[in-house]
Amino acid sequence: MAGLETRELECFLVLAEELHFGRTGERLYVSQGRVSQLLRSLERRIGARLVERTNRRVALTPLGERFRDSLQPAYAQLSAVVEQARAEARGVTGVLRLGFQGPADECVVSAIRTFESRFPSCTTELTELPLNDPFSALRRGEVDAAIVLLPVEEPDLLVAATFPAEQQHIAISAQHAFADRDEVSAEDLADLHLIAPASPAPTYWQDAQTPPRTPSGRPIPRASTVTTLQEAITRTAAGQGAMLLCGPTAQHHARRDIRFVPVTGLPPSTLGLTYPRAAETSQLRAFAATLAEA
Structure with a gap:
């Protein structure tokens, strides 16, 4: 191990994956000549060719393949040890x-997995919040941060990261006249009774999730208020109203007695990571950065 450079090992592992000096250089932000230099240096230390x-x-040569298979888990473990110390x-x-x-969709779960792999000394606990x-x-203080539907206009809360915007869908009973449509417009909502989140959600937030009027100003009736998403889904299936949901949430709750129809003319639905401004920590900043990358 005397004089062994981890940069040489990293370069070899990337080259073993790409099998292309140019792409390896791009991934490592070095020139092709530097890739060749690092490889030659490693081969001199080992005393044999690793790459043809x-x-x-x-x-890879046969020795190169065996070296790659042995090196990958050892290098991953070494990287984890270093990352844990940094964390x-x-x-x-x-x-x-x-x-x-609502449901923690694939984007949320993927970000959590990336965060925990990057910071193995920090674990996450998930808690579903009332709709x-x-x-x-x-x-x-029951949770450190929350992934919630925007907007967040609370002076004491910071929106640290946002998720990709999603088109809104209307959830309606499969027996409804709109159920066979390919899409409905925002103006069509005036012909429905929308299920809305109940208090204590702020009025501005309730209105964002359940608009009180169409873009032209027509009133949109409200059927009832609910405290949970599952309650809203059940009432929708029973024909007791309709509810606006983003596309991923609609897909998650697919069932035969409900149709989810795209709505045109409405702002998209967006999730954001929020937490108290006065309680920002290294954990929260790191998780927000992970979400931004994802």
């Missing part, structure tokens, strides 16, 4: 308690 290179192809130095340790509304109360758990 011709004008047409790049391939501890930055204070990204302990438990991060995350609240979320009608996106902020109280934050203020009571």
